[in-house]
Amino acid sequence: MTTAKYSKTTHNGRDVRVIEADSESISVVKIGGSVLNSNNYGVNGTFFNSSNDFLGIAVNNDTGVGGNATFNAYGQKQRGTFYCYRDLRSGNRVHDVANVKKVEDFPISPNMKLFAIGGLNLYVNENITEQEFYRRLDVNEQASGINNVINKSGSTYSSPGLRARTAIGYSYTINKVVLVVFQNETPWGMRQFMKNKGCAMAVYLDGGGSSQMRYSGQTTGAFDPENDNRTVFKMIRVNPHLLQTTFLFLCSGL
Structure with missing residues (x-):
């Protein structure tokens, strides 16, 4: 049985929503609108431009x-990409992050x-x-x-302003993919x-009005920090039904 747990927490005094899911339940899919209107559970994916x-x-x-x-920035820039792959020698499912220009650059x-998602x-x-x-x-x-x-x-760097942001990571502590949407x-x-969630690897995905989550627990709900309901064209979906397994969303921190 694959499971996913939704929780609500805070970080630096601001709202954060989290889905911790078995890797087998995750896929990257194209959608025709927003995450909220997709009838899928999960979060928004990578960056896109005005031409979609x-x-x-x-x-x-x-x-x-x-x-x-299959490219990061049209293959022009090496950017952090979260990979889940099956090693053909061992058959094991493995997770990693690498900075690549195109998906086949994975070392x-x-x-x-x-699945692979860039950011x-x-x-x-x-x-x-x-x-x-x-x-x-x-x-x-x-x-x-x-x-x-x-x-x-x-030559000096500092943090930019606050905004909604989305991330994906993997925690070996709980052996789960961790999907997070930050309010600000x-x-x-x-x-x-x-890091505090125990992630050994993590990638920053699209943010601002694109940051969205749709989840299920005791009730089905959505988190759209900027109230934009923006069309994002792709998402990281949590849907173990595709694998003919039992889908259990657990709620905490509500």
Whole structure:
């Protein structure tokens, strides 16, 4: 039986919503509108532009789910990408984050990519300062062109303003994929939260009005921090019914 647990908590005094799910229940899918109107459970996926082109990797079962969905920034920028793959030698399901330009750049082979979603690496497995964290987002991932990600003055970096943000990570402590939507947070604050959740790897997904979650517990509900109900074209879906398993959403912190 695969399960998913929804919970509501706070970080830095601000609202946070969390889904902890078995990896087998996760898929990356293309949708025609918002997460809230999709009739799926889960969160929004990667970045996109005004032409509805994907600006980040969005792959399910080794196949891109939309135009440009096998590239990060049209294959021009190496950005943090969350992978779930089956190692063909061992048969095990494995999770990892790598900075890549295109989905096939993932350095471990042979494997079958069960799903992959691009964004920005939160570097949760490294002991770095806030200054170094933002420097890496700027230099390694060229994230300065993304709204409200980096605040830079000369050679000095600091956190940008607060906004809604979405993240995905994996915790070996609970052996779950962790999906999080923040009401208002900085990228550094997201990193702190994901580390506190025991995540050994994590990626920052699209934010602002794109940050959305739809969940089920004692009741079905949605979290849309900016009340935008924005069309996002793709999402990370939590749906073990696809695997003919029992779906159990547990509620806590309500």
